[in-house]
Amino acid sequence: MTAEDQGEAEGRGTAPGGRGGADGPGGAEGWETAARRLVSSRVLDVDALLDDPKTRIVVCCGSGGVGKTTTAAALGLRAAERGRKVVVLTIDPARRLAQSMGIDSLDNVPRRVKGSEGEGELHAMMLDMKRTFDEVVEAHADPERAAAILANPFYQSLSAGFAGTQEYMAMEKLGQLRARDEWDLIVVDTPPSRSALDFLDAPKRLGSFLDGRLIRLLTAPAKLGGRAGMAFLNVGMSMMTGTLGKLLGGQLLKDVQTFVAAMDTTFGGFRTRADATYKLLQAPGTAFLVVAAPERDALREAAYFVERLAAEDMPLVGLVLNRVHGSGAARLSAERALDAAENLAEPGIVDQADGKAGLRNSPDAYGSSQPPASEAATGTDASDEGSPADEDRSVDRLAAGLLRLHAERMHLLAREQRTRDRFTARHPEVAVVDVPALPGDVHDLTGLRDIGDRLATGAPTERPAEPS
Amino acid sequence: MSRLQVVSGKGGTGKTTVAAALALALATEGKRTLLVEVEGRQGIAQLFETEALPYEERKIAVAPGGGEVYALAIDPELALLDYLQMFYKLGGAGRALKKLGAIDFATTIAPGIRDVLLTGKACEAVRRKDRGGRFVYDYVVMDAPPTGRVTRFLNVNDEVAGLAKIGPIHNQAQAVMRVLKSPETAVHLVTLLEEMPVQETADGIAELRAARLPVGRVIVNMVRPEVLDASDLELVRAVDRSALARSLSAAGLGGARRGGNAEKLVDPLLAQAAEYAERHALEQEQRAQLGELGLPLHELPLLAEGMDLAGLYELAAELRTQEVS
Numbered sequence: 001m002t003a004e005d006q007g008e009a010e011g012r013g014t015a016p017g018g019r020g021g022a023d024g025p026g027g028a029e030g031w032e033t034a035a036r037r038l039v040s041s042r043v044l045d046v047d048a049l050l051d052d053p054k055t056r057i058v059v060c061c062g063s064g065g066v067g068k069t070t071t072a073a074a075l076g077l078r079a080a081e082r083g084r085k086v087v088v089l090t091i092d093p094a095r096r097l098a099q100s101m102g103i104d105s106l107d108n109v110p111r112r113v114k115g116s117e118g119e120g121e122l123h124a125m126m127l128d129m130k131r132t133f134d135e136v137v138e139a140h141a142d143p144e145r146a147a148a149i150l151a152n153p154f155y156q157s158l159s160a161g162f163a164g165t166q167e168y169m170a171m172e173k174l175g176q177l178r179a180r181d182e183w184d185l186i187v188v189d190t191p192p193s194r195s196a197l198d199f200l201d202a203p204k205r206l207g208s209f210l211d212g213r214l215i216r217l218l219t220a221p222a223k224l225g226g227r228a229g230m231a232f233l234n235v236g237m238s239m240m241t242g243t244l245g246k247l248l249g250g251q252l253l254k255d256v257q258t259f260v261a262a263m264d265t266t267f268g269g270f271r272t273r274a275d276a277t278y279k280l281l282q283a284p285g286t287a288f289l290v291v292a293a294p295e296r297d298a299l300r301e302a303a304y305f306v307e308r309l310a311a312e313d314m315p316l317v318g319l320v321l322n323r324v325h326g327s328g329a330a331r332l333s334a335e336r337a338l339d340a341a342e343n344l345a346e347p348g349i350v351d352q353a354d355g356k357a358g359l360r361n362s363p364d365a366y367g368s369s370q371p372p373a374s375e376a377a378t379g380t381d382a383s384d385e386g387s388p389a390d391e392d393r394s395v396d397r398l399a400a401g402l403l404r405l406h407a408e409r410m411h412l413l414a415r416e417q418r419t420r421d422r423f424t425a426r427h428p429e430v431a432v433v434d435v436p437a438l439p440g441d442v443h444d445l446t447g448l449r450d451i452g453d454r455l456a457t458g459a460p461t462e463r464p465a466e467p468s
Numbered sequence: 469m470s471r472l473q474v475v476s477g478k479g480g481t482g483k484t485t486v487a488a489a490l491a492l493a494l495a496t497e498g499k500r501t502l503l504v505e506v507e508g509r510q511g512i513a514q515l516f517e518t519e520a521l522p523y524e525e526r527k528i529a530v531a532p533g534g535g536e537v538y539a540l541a542i543d544p545e546l547a548l549l550d551y552l553q554m555f556y557k558l559g560g561a562g563r564a565l566k567k568l569g570a571i572d573f574a575t576t577i578a579p580g581i582r583d584v585l586l587t588g589k590a591c592e593a594v595r596r597k598d599r600g601g602r603f604v605y606d607y608v609v610m611d612a613p614p615t616g617r618v619t620r621f622l623n624v625n626d627e628v629a630g631l632a633k634i635g636p637i638h639n640q641a642q643a644v645m646r647v648l649k650s651p652e653t654a655v656h657l658v659t660l661l662e663e664m665p666v667q668e669t670a671d672g673i674a675e676l677r678a679a680r681l682p683v684g685r686v687i688v689n690m691v692r693p694e695v696l697d698a699s700d701l702e703l704v705r706a707v708d709r710s711a712l713a714r715s716l717s718a719a720g721l722g723g724a725r726r727g728g729n730a731e732k733l734v735d736p737l738l739a740q741a742a743e744y745a746e747r748h749a750l751e752q753e754q755r756a757q758l759g760e761l762g763l764p765l766h767e768l769p770l771l772a773e774g775m776d777l778a779g780l781y782e783l784a785a786e787l788r789t790q791e792v793s
Contacts, residue, residue: 064614065480065665092616094664296774298480328736332721340719391711398703399715401696402737405744408695408772415774439747441663 044318044431046456049287050079050185056285057178060320061190063301066293067322069093070442070451071435072189073101073124075289077113077445078452080122084184087123087177091170091191096443098126108132110177115445123183129169133159136172141262149262154255166191167201171277178280200281200312287317290430294324294416299423306427318431319423320455325416325437327409334410341403344396470654470684472594472647473609476618476672477658478665482689484511485775485783486658486768487611488537492784493792495535499606502593503528505541506586506621507613512539517777523547525593531784538605540593547585551640584624584641591647615657615672622648622655623679654684659758661688661751666758673761685792686763688755690770696744704741709734766790 049055060072069090076088087110090103098104101113103124108131110123137155138146149155159165170191177186280286288309292302302319309316424432435454442448473490477483484505491503502525505512513521516528521541529537596604613621628641647653657672659665669686676683696704713724713731722729758765768786771779 063479065478095667096663328739329733332733336721340716340721343719344715392715394699394703395707395711395715396718398696398700398707399712399719401700402712402741403716403719405695405740406737408693409740411772439743440750 042318042429042431044320044433046075046078046433047082049317050075050084051082053184054285055287056185057174057280057283057287058185058187059190059281059286059288060188060291061288061305062291063298066291066298067435068291069189070097070448071289071291071320071322071455072187073097074442074448074451074455076124076185076187077116077122077448078456079185079187080113080116080120081118081449081452083118083120085121085123085182086185086187087125087183089125089127089170089173089177089186089188091127091166091189093126093189094441094443096441100444108135113445127166127170127173129166130159132169132173133165145262149259152255152259152262154259158259168274171281172273175273175277175280200308200314282313282315284315286315288314289318289320290316291320291322293322294419296419299419303423303426306430316430318433320433320435321420322435323437324434325409325412327406327413329406330410330413332406332410334407334414337403337407337410341400341407344400344403469607470652470682471603471605471607472590472653473607473684474612474618474622474653474655475609475658475687476612476615476655477687477689478616478660478668479614481658481660481665482775483614483658484509484515484611485780486656486687486689487609488512488515489768489780489783489787490656490792491537491539491607491609492529492531492780493787494607494609495529495531495537496784496788497531497533497535499531499535500604501531501535501537501607501609502605503537503539504590504593504608504610505539506590506610508541508543510541511611512541515775515777515780532781540589542586542589544582544585547589551585551588581628581637583621584628584637584644587622587624587644587648588640591644594647594652612655615668618655618672619675619679619681622676622681624648626679649680649682651682653682655681656684656687658687658689660690661754663750663754666754669758670761673763683763686758686761686765687792688758688765688767691767692747692751692770694748696741696748701741701745701748704738704745707738709738712738766792 049058058072058075060068060075062068069092072090073088073093076086080086089110090098093101093103095104101124103111103113103126108125108128110125113122113124116122134150137149141149167190170188174186174188177183281288290302290305290309292298306316306319423430433455435451438447442451473487473494475483475487475490477486488503491501495501503512505521510520512528513519516539518528521528521539523541523543523546525538525540527536528539531537590608590610593605594603594608598604612618624641624644628637655676657669659669673683673686710724710731713728713734716722716730716733716737717724717728719730721733724730766787768783771782773779
């Protein structure tokens with residue numbers, strides 16, 4: 001560890017919010033929770049957002065592995081339990097979470113989730129991108145033409161595999177759900193893209209390709225050739241289709257042409273749909289939440305996302321920071337904890353001096369007026385576990401372990417704080433809410449409810465232990 | 469040892485880091501490796517603390533013992549133009565195609581074609597020889613798409629078979645598949661000791677095997693150090709609180725009596741230990757599940773100071789110790 005890091009850990013660990021720097025661990029106010037250390041300048045009011053009837057769509061976005069899906073589901077449940085009729089659109093939920101919500105059957109329609117409390121309703125669905133695409137085709141083409149499109153190899157590949165189809169279909173589904181107007185609130189999870197921004201770009205990209213110049217050229221050469229002054233373009237085009245044909249094989253090109261021709265006549269262009277989705281995202285009833293974890297990469301991506309949303313006029317309401325760590329003993333710095341652990345790890349010194357009992361009975365240096373804890377009681381407890389000295393040694397070993405564990409936690413806290421400070425410096429305007437780290441994954445409504453509580457209250461990561 | 473090492477993993481598991489560490493480890497002792505990025509994220513540049521990588525093989529690090537790591541961020545559009553140039557001598561016409569959106573079309577919309585170009589470039593680097601007939605790169609390490617997409621990405625043959633039935637793209641796909649399905653290739657999966665990544669790893673392995681792609685190793689990343697052992701954890705549940713308070717007091721942390729500073733540490737410290745115990749148990753469960761996969765299993769430590777260039781060398785050394793390279 002560098003000297004700078006030590007200074008930082010010490011400074012942040014013992015002087016939350018600049019208070020009580022001189023107190024050290026011996027300060028009179030006692031150990032306090034660390035969670036408050038991680039409060040940013042603005043706190044996101046989740047309940048106000050969820051309760052506002054004007055909020056119709058909440059989009060959760062962020063890089064992969066930061067808990068987007070869990071956040072979306074927890075927000076949906078909370079909104080439902082606060083009386084709203086909610087649908088959660090998830091892309092790729094953990095299997096057990098999907099099972100517990102009853103949406104693991106992949107039928108691509110919202111299902112009522114059983115077990116939510118209160119007046120509202122929670123519905124949820126998992127996106128099946130191929131099915132969504134098929135449905136778009138079926139809804140807009142007569143049965144014969146639809147069958148032709150669905151059987152087209154280019155379509156099959158496009159609907160199942162194209163990087164971007166999932167994003168496009170998520171947005172398509174969002175548009176459909178919104179159009180049905182059956183829900184007060186739609187919470188949508190975004191796909192685990194290579195870049196968190198893909199879902200903004202993909203619809204436009206897909207739309208502009210399928211509706212674009214190239215496709216026109218490929219599908220309508222006769223029309224073009226007939227126009228005066230287009231000779232140059234025509235030459236360019238035949239060279240191009242020739243090259244593409246050579247490169248991809250003539251059959252592919254033919255497949256593309258048939259596919260686009262069939263699509264083109266059946267519904268009014270992908271671009272129109274893409275534009276409509278895009279406008280929906282900019283609409284006043286939409287709220288973007290960027291989800292991140294207090295780690296360098298995730299927050300860098302989050303900062304990028306914040307900037308991108310602003311550039312696109314997308315309404316950002318705040319940052320959900322998942323997996324934030326805290327400590328109930330944050331005033332004990334990592335360095336002091338490690339020093340103390342080292343003291344315990346050298347039993348020889350204490351034993352030789354026979355001073356252990358003396359040390360153990362040393363009066364509290366800070367003048368506690370409480371009566372001493374019963375010493376006799378511990379002696380009898382230990383009677384069947386070897387000598388009191390052995391017992392002391394194993395307790396010392398444990399104490400040293402606990403202190404090392406604490407030091408590790410304090411280093412983690414300092415690192416999270418640094419990462420976070422960097423984000424806040426770049427985007428002080430963004431409201432933030434912390435969700436504390438949990439040891440395991442969330443699998444059920446109880447877990448989601450707990451996350452929802454923490455989202456809404458920004459509750460301390462660990463409540464300080466009450467003196468008994 | 470396979471010469472094409474493909475590294476995949478769930479998002480957030482650090483697959484780019486592991487790929488980079490592996491490239492460094494394989495370069496040790498005078499070897500030369502190429503680290504290939506295919507998703508345009510510039511993660512390699514960030515990791516090696518250099519500016520964004522161009523579409524060009526460029527030396528980015530020197531390995532212990534004089535080896536070299538080269539890096540390449542493959543841009544599919546440029547790869548296609550390269551390719552057209554190579555086979556058709558297109559020159560300026562390539563730019564015209566780009567202007568018309570044909571290149572965009574071929575690399576973005578036409579599914580699979582992009583992947584053929586990306587994997588094709590990597591396979592070309594694997595097979596490339598210098599004038600003396602020696603391989604230019606001893607190893608090529610690919611930072612591949614995440615587990616959920618990696619099988620489709622690598623299984624380009626199936627992907628383009630339904631589309632390009634003849635023509636150079638078709639031939640290219642065939643050639644690429646010969647490399648990818650041979651022992652020359654190994655696909656490694658990076659995971660964490662957490663439920664979802666482990667589940668995804670198991671699913672990914674099943675998919676890779678079904679596609680007959682060669683599965684290599686499972687690398688568990690960011691493994692937390694063991695701070696409390698089994699006997700400590702047992703004692704956490706049973707320890708006498710006042711004895712613990714006295715021990716903390718003896719360590720110099722204040723008074724052991726009720727309300728004393730050492731005594732006030734007992735509850736929060738035990739709470740942290742309980743959290744540790746819970747997480748530890750979950751991790752053991754995940755470790756056991758990974759053990760059932762029947763693949764070589766390696767663990768890389770969580771770096772206390774976060775990931776940086778020094779940490780990358782540390783992980784590379786660890787991979788060598790564990791004979792991954």
